[in-house]
Amino acid sequence: MDPKPGIEQEVFGKLPDGREAQLFTLRNAAGMEVKITNYGAYIVSWTAPDKAGKQEAITLGVPTFADYLKGTPSFGPVIGRFGNRIAGSKFTIDGKEYALASNNGKNHIHGGRVGFDKKLWTATPVDGNEPAVKLHYTSPDGEEGYPGTLDVDVTYTLQKDNAxxxxxxxxxxxxxxxxxxxxxxxxxxxxxxxVLNHVLMIKADKILPTDQTQIPTGDVLPVAGTPFDFLKPTAIGTRINDTTNTQIRYGSGYDHCWVFTDKSNKLKLGATVYEPESGRFMEMYTTEPGVQVYTANHLKGNLRSKEGVAFERRFGLCLETQHFPNSPNQPSFPTTVLRPGQTYQSTTVYKFSVK
Incomplete structure (x- = not known):
């Protein structure tokens, strides 16, 4: 019997102040299942079929709501107000300087100490053949040091085509x-x-080199002839330990922003990932100008899945579609400034098939 597409809702757990977090299970007719919580807008779990049709988890997650409350190494939340790093935890708009929390050495990362990943969003489930959950959060003026009241909507839609x-x-x-x-x-x-056997292709001919604290220097370097060249599909493990490369040393592997060759803001293919044993193939489409590729270089095996699998170093691959790190302090980078009357809009699609 084919699975019935739709959405189910249940209580995921309670915050210390008594508010309830919800868990939404989205299913399509192909049997793909994605669980989303309105706490931190996390993707809690996600299954996809292998070449034999077996549905298995394809994202890292921790077993219980209490584990999410303790904090994770960002196992699938929405990151905001600013994904990635801001140098010196400050930036200037229209001549006024704003100071942010320093939560990555002297730098600011992923929206601060209590970013969007630790907020309870308002959720609206949308039932149907392509079930969705719409999440809303209002970030008050001055939250984590950022100016302006920001109204944010994030919608997760599970499509018929396993995307x-x-x-x-x-x-x-x-x-x-x-x-x-x-x-x-x-x-x-x-x-x-x-993930070292995962075969990665990135449609990007340049990367942003960083300093030792992983802040982009402002340069844009070609990937040709470096361990960062994934223009042709290449196993992640092929050059990840090439410590003759300064950038590999700084990132302890890959933790860099690739600059897409296609500079348009239309929805475009940005990367593909193929896992030969399972046959799973993922295509990533985005409207963003770049993608931060992170190969879980700092996982230590102390966190486990609900099945008890230890998440060791390099057990995951992040493809964080975004504008460039430290853009507020780099006038040559595409701007991340949003002004009253403007609408910030961005779309990313992760689509699964087998081959």
């Missing part, structure tokens, strides 16, 4: 900076081993 579409929208009442992304860790093996 999860994420639409982001935001508006502000004061000039501010916005850079939203999802921080899912993918593992297409069904959690059987690390």
């Amino acid at each position: 999860l579409r994420i639409d982001y929208k935001a508006a502000t009442d004061k000039p501010t900076v916005v850079n939203l992304t999802n921080h899912a860790y993918f593992n297409l093996s069904g959690m059987k081993h690390d």
Whole structure:
């Protein structure tokens, strides 16, 4: 019998102040299942079929709501108000300097100490053949040091073609900076081993080199002849330990922003990932100018899945579609400034098939 598409809702757990977090299970007719919570807008779990049709988990997640409350290494939440790093935890708009929390050495990362990943969003489920959950959060003026009241909408839609579409929208009442992304860790093996055999292609001919604190220097370097060249499909493990490369040393592997060759803001193919044993193939489409590729270089095996699988180093692959890190302090980068009357809009799609 074919699975019935639609959406189910249940209580996921309670916050310390007594508010309830909800868990939404989205299913399509093909049997793909994605669980989303309105706490942090997390993708809690996601299954996809292998070449034999077996549905298995393809993103990292922790077992219980209490585990999410403790905090994770960003196992699938929405990151905001600004994904990635801002140098010196400050930026200037229209001549006024704004100070942010320093939560990554002297720098600011992923929206601060209590970013969007730790907020309870308002959720509206949408039933149907392509079930969706619409999430809304209003970030008050001054939250984590950011100016302006920011109204944010994120919609997760599970499509018929085994794709999860994420639409982001935001508006502000004061000039501010916005850079939203999802921080899912993918593992297409069904959690059987690390991601070093995953074959990655990125439609990007340049990367942003960083300093030792992983802040982009402002340069844009070609990937040709470096361990960062994934223009042709290449196993992630092929050059990840090439410590003769300064950038690999700084990131302890891959933790860099690739600049797409296609500079348009239309929805375009940005990357593909293939896991040969399972046959799972993922295509990533985005309207964004770049993608931060992170190979879980700092996982230590102390966190486990609900099935008890230990998440060791390099057990996941993040493809965080976004504007560039530290854009507010780099005038040459595409702007992340949002002004009153403007609408921030961004879309990313992760589509699964087998081959």
